[in-house]
Amino acid sequence: MRPAAQGRPDEGGFTLIELLVSLTILGLVSAALVLSMFSMLTFSKSSRDTARGSYDRDLSSAVFANDVFGSTSTGATFAVAATCVSGATAVVETRGASFDGTAADPSDVVTVTDYHLSGGALLRTTCSFAGTTASGTPVAGTTTVVARNVSAATAAWVSGGSNRQVRLTLTSSVDGSSWALLGTRRTA
Incomplete structure (x- = not known):
């Protein structure tokens, strides 16, 4: 009889x-x-x-400054019925004069830009009027979202100037922080 096979010692x-x-x-x-x-x-x-949030703040600053700069001597108005959007209240409305040289009959154009709150966002709506006053039926423009998560917005002239600088203060609905947009109207 053979002994039982055992593994090698190194096969543990x-x-x-x-x-x-x-x-x-x-x-x-x-x-x-x-x-x-x-x-x-x-x-x-x-x-x-x-x-x-940073992108919204940068975009809104750039667009707002450009709109105020392009406004004419009438400058800006605050907390008025929006011209371009029926039923909305514009936090800020600017009006600028321009010239439409692409039309078949080149003419003066008044461009109106409304900033208003809707659904927690600051919206920018533009429309234009033929002629030198903002009267009649506006030519439909565009509406863009300038900043999201906005709970409040207030606008006013910056004191110390001759109604040249407009400050629009926005409050975030996320963290309650606020930031200001500043625009300077051209003088001529």
Whole structure:
């Protein structure tokens, strides 16, 4: 009879304790990876929201400054019935004179720009009138979203000037912070 076959001494396997220790370590490493991924996703959303708010502030500053600069000696009016949007109240309305040289009969044009709040956003609507006054039926223009998540907006002339600078203050509905848009009207 032959003796029972025994494995070589260098062919040892895992013991139950070694297996349990390695599974525990693997679980801890996996949990750490999952937690870091969740924190990265949260950080990414926060960064995206900050970038979106920054974009809105930059865009609204540039557009508003250009609209006020282009207004004529009448400048701007505040908290009036919007000319370009029926039923809306314009926080700020500017009027500028221009010349339409592309029309079959070149003529003077008055461009009206209304800034008004709607659905938590600051909207900019433009329309134009043929002639030198904003009367009659306006030619439909465009409406664009200038800033999102706006809960309040107030406008006024900047004191100390001769009604040349307009400040539009906006309040964020997300964090309650406010920022001001400033535009300077041309003098000629």
